[in-house]
Amino acid sequence: xxxxxxxxxxxxxxxxxxxxxxxxxxxxxxxxxxxxxxxxxxxxxxxxxxxxxxxxxxxxxxxxxxxxxxxxxxxxxxxxxxxxxxxxxxxxxxxxxxxxxxxxxxxxxxxxxxxxxxxxxxxxxxxxxxxxxxxxxxxxxxxxxxxxxxxxxxxxxxxxxxxx
Numbered sequence: 001x002x003x004x005x006x007x008x009x010x011x012x013x014x015x016x017x018x019x020x021x022x023x024x025x026x027x028x029x030x031x032x033x034x035x036x037x038x039x040x041x042x043x044x045x046x047x048x049x050x051x052x053x054x055x056x057x058x059x060x061x062x063x064x065x066x067x068x069x070x071x072x073x074x075x076x077x078x079x080x081x082x083x084x085x086x087x088x089x090x091x092x093x094x095x096x097x098x099x100x101x102x103x104x105x106x107x108x109x110x111x112x113x114x115x116x117x118x119x120x121x122x123x124x125x126x127x128x129x130x131x132x133x134x135x136x137x138x139x140x141x142x143x144x145x146x147x148x149x150x151x152x153x154x155x156x157x158x159x160x161x162x163x164x
Contacts, residue, residue: 033059042073048148050157052078058139062146069141074098074132081155082106082129083148089140090121096136102128106151127151 035058045053053074060068071094091098093114101111102122106129113133114120122128140146150156 040071045072047158048156049080050078060144062142062144064144066144067141068144068146069139070146071137071139074136074138076134077132078136079131080129080148082127082151083155084125084127084151085149086147087124087142088121090142091119092139092141093118094137094139097133098130098136098138099133100128100130102126 035056040056040058042054042056045051045055049072053072055073056071058069058071060066062068062070074096091114093116095116097116098114098118099108099111100114100120101108103110104127106127108129108131153159
């Protein structure tokens with residue numbers, strides 16, 4: 001009886017692990033893509049952020065459901081006014097430095113400096129503002145669609161275009 005139970009347990013575990021492995025493989029791309037820095041296609045940043053940034057889409061589509069990876073290139077002193085996102089934001093600083101202030105007051109004096117090599121994430125709905133020191137490149141990865149909601153609607157560059 002004990003041997004039958006052990007055999008059944010082993011068969012069940014093999015089935016569960018096989019199912020889990022095949023499920024994980026379904027979520028992965030069948031293509032391999034590599035992006036040396038010189039091959040990245042930089043375009044103007046999206047209309048949702050202030051002009052001056054460039055963006056390279058590395059994987060997925062940040063405007064659609066599903067995982068994505070993008071890089072943003074910010075010039076010296078580039079600033080994104082206080083805002084939130086409806087999903088967790090995950091950022092790696094590739095070069096330069098990014099300053100991040102959080103909380104209700106969004107006081108620039110309380111900002112944290114994220115030098116090259118830093119990684120950070122913050123929850124959906126967290127108010128924050130960010131600016132660059134030197135030319136800065138960050139990598140943002142998450143689950144789309146990516147959205148940005150400004151604390152003060154007057155800061156939203158999309159609203160400025162409507163009033164012209």
